[in-house]
Amino acid sequence: xxxxxxxxxxSICLLTVxxxxxxxxxxxxxxxxxxxxxxxxxxxxxxxxxxxxRLEKNFAFVKTLVSSLKEKHSFIYTFDKLxxxxxxxxxxxxxxIFSWHIALNDGSYLYYGAxxxxxxxxxxxxxxLLDKTFEIQNPEEEQTGLDYWYxxxxxxxxxxxxxxxxxxxxxxxxxxxxxxxxxxxQDNGAFKLGKPVFSDNPKxxxxxxxxxxxxxxxxxxxxxxxxxxxxxxxxxxxxxxGSYEYYGPDLSFDAYKINGANLQFLEDIPFENPPRDxxxxxxxxxxxxxxxxxxx
Numbered sequence: 288x289x290x291x292x293x294x295x296x297x298s299i300c301l302l303t304v305x306x307x308x309x310x311x312x313x314x315x316x317x318x319x320x321x322x323x324x325x326x327x328x329x330x331x332x333x334x335x336x337x338x339x340x341r342l343e344k345n346f347a348f349v350k351t352l353v354s355s356l357k358e359k360h361s362f363i364y365t366f367d368k369l370x371x372x373x374x375x376x377x378x379x380x381x382x383x384i385f386s387w388h389i390a391l392n393d394g395s396y397l398y399y400g401a402x403x404x405x406x407x408x409x410x411x412x413x414x415x416l417l418d419k420t421f422e423i424q425n426p427e428e429e430q431t432g433l434d435y436w437y438x439x440x441x442x443x444x445x446x447x448x449x450x451x452x453x454x455x456x457x458x459x460x461x462x463x464x465x466x467x468x469x470x471x472x473q474d475n476g477a478f479k480l481g482k483p484v485f486s487d488n489p490k491x492x493x494x495x496x497x498x499x500x501x502x503x504x505x506x507x508x509x510x511x512x513x514x515x516x517x518x519x520x521x522x523x524x525x526x527x528x529g530s531y532e533y534y535g536p537d538l539s540f541d542a543y544k545i546n547g548a549n550l551q552f553l554e555d556i557p558f559e560n561p562p563r564d565x566x567x568x569x570x571x572x573x574x575x576x577x578x579x580x581x582x583x
Contacts, residue, residue, distance in 0.1 A: 312359060312360045312409060313358070313359070313360045313361070313363050313364055314358055314359070315364070317358055318355065318358055318361065318364045321351065321354065321355030321358070322355070322364075322366055322368055322369060323368075324351050325348060325351055325352060325355065325366070325369055326368050326369060326371075328344050328347050328348040328351060329348060329369060329371040329372060329387075330371065331344040332344045332345050332348060332371070332387075332389060333371060333390075338391055338392045341389055341390070342389060345389050345399065349399065352385070352401075353401075353413065356403060356411050356413055357411050359409040359410070360409035361403075361409075361411065362383070362403060362404075362405045362406070362409075371387070372385060372386065372387035372440075373385070373386045373387060373440050373441055373442055375441055375442065375443065375444045375453075376444070377444060377446075377451070378444070378446055379446070380405065381404065381405050382402055382403060382404045382405060383402070383403050384400060384401075384402050384403075384416075384441055384444070384453070385400055385401050385402075385403070386398065386399070386400035386416065386438075386439065386440045386441045386455070387399055387400070387440055388438075388440050388458060390458070393461065394460055394461025394462075395458075395459070395460050395461070396438075396457070396458045396459065397418055397438070398416075398418040398420070398436070398438025398439060398440065398457070399416070399418065399438075400415070400416035400418075400436070400438070400441075401413050401414060401415045401416055402414050402416065402433065402478060414433050414478065415433065415434075416433050416436045416438070417433065417434045417435065417436055418436050418438035419431075419434075419435045419436060419437070419438075420436075420437055420438050420459075422435070423435065423437055426493065426495060427488075427490075427491050427492065427493060427494075427495055428481075428490050428491060428492050429481060429492060430479060430480070430481035430482060430492050431479070431480050431481055432477070432478075432479060432480070433478055433479075433480065435480075436480060437457075437467065437469070437480070437481075437493065437495075438457065439453075439455030439456060439457040439465075439467045439469065440455055440456050440457070441453045441454065441455040441469070442454055442455065442456065443507070443508055444471075445508050445515070445545070447484070447545050447547070447548060447549075447550070448547045448548035449472060449548050450470050450471065450472035450482055450484065450548065451470070451471040451472070452468060452469070452470060452471075452508075452515065452545075452550070453467075453468070453469040453470070453471055454466070454467075454468060454469075454506055454507070454508065454515070455467045455469060457495075458500075459497070461500075462499070462500060462531070462532035463497050463498060463499055463500055463531040463532045463534065464497075464498060464499075464500050464504075465495055465496060465497050465498075466495075466496045466498075466504050466506045466517075467493060467494070467495055467496075468493060468494035468495075468506075468515065468543070468550075469481070469493050470482040470484055470492065470493060480493075481493050484548060484549045484550050485543070485549075485550050485552065486546075486549055486550060486551045486552045487552035494543075496517070496518075496520050497520070497531035497534060498518075498520050498531065498534045498535050498536070499531070499532050499533060499534055499535050500532070501535075502535040502536060504517070504518050504520065504536060505517060505518045505536070505540070505561050506518070507561075512542075512544070513544055513545045514542040514543065514544045514545070514553070514556075515542060515543045515545075515550070516540055516541075516542045516556070516558055517540065517541060517542065518536035518537075518539075518540060519536065519537050519539045519540060519541050519555070520534050520535065520536060520537075521534065521535070521537045522534050523535065538560060539555050540555070540556050540558040541553060541554050541555065541556065542556050542558075
């Protein structure tokens with residue numbers, strides 16, 4: 288018993304030393320300075336009124352972020368003040384995803400992001416996410432690499448068998464918004480986007496919800512139930528089918544239950560009406576519907 292106790296105590300001590308050494312290898316002085324620069328640029332990306340100025344600050348933000356991540360063992364640094372973008376961490380601590388959006392004057396959005404892997408020697412392993420929203424012809428079914436991304440700003444990551452489920456917000460245009468259930472997985476060590484894991488549609492590689500910008504949509508993971516619960520979205524009238532600016536929640540809820548490597552669809556589940564997130568509204572006065580290609 289004493290020998291077992293000593294072994295456990297030794298393991299704890301070794302783990303503590305390893306963690307301390309890893310943190311010691313991070314230059315927190317440099318990283319804090321990088322973060323301060325990123326916070327200032329990030330505020331300008333959303334504060335400035337001119338579209339050209341916002342895009343200019345965004346390009347400076349991208350360059351500064353990449354420079355900061357080149358610092359040895361930057362993966363450990365949490366960027367706790369960088370709250371204007373999303374940073375979600377793989378629960379197994381193998382990678383993290385940066386994502387954010389830039390609003391354009393016509394009511395549409397551009398998306399930016401990257402995946403940083405954890406490396407053994409602390410060197411940077413970073414792969415950019417390239418927004419190709421306007422080039423993807425069939426976003427529900429296309430399976431792509433990170434260089435052909437259906438851009439979104441992710442706010443949750445859920446591991447399933449052989450893949451990860453990403454929940455994201457996607458302000459899409461001047462009249463309607465989207466939320467996305469994206470599937471991230473690896474193929475021969477390379478990250479891929481989209482995978483047919485949905486029980487209600489064997490061809491669907493990602494789930495996209497479209498609804499009026501005047502509404503908020505509920506889409507959250509409930510760990511206790513192992514369910515992704517979401518609003519049932521319908522048109523205000525059957526004659527308006529396909530006109531997504533008239534779609535919204537009907538006060539009923541559906542869900543996807545995690546079932547191994549798949550998501551099992553559950554219709555009209557019992558669920559009390561949750562509080563709505565005002566930040567999800569993103570209401571912008573009506574503008575002309577844009578006709579353009581992606582920004583990357």
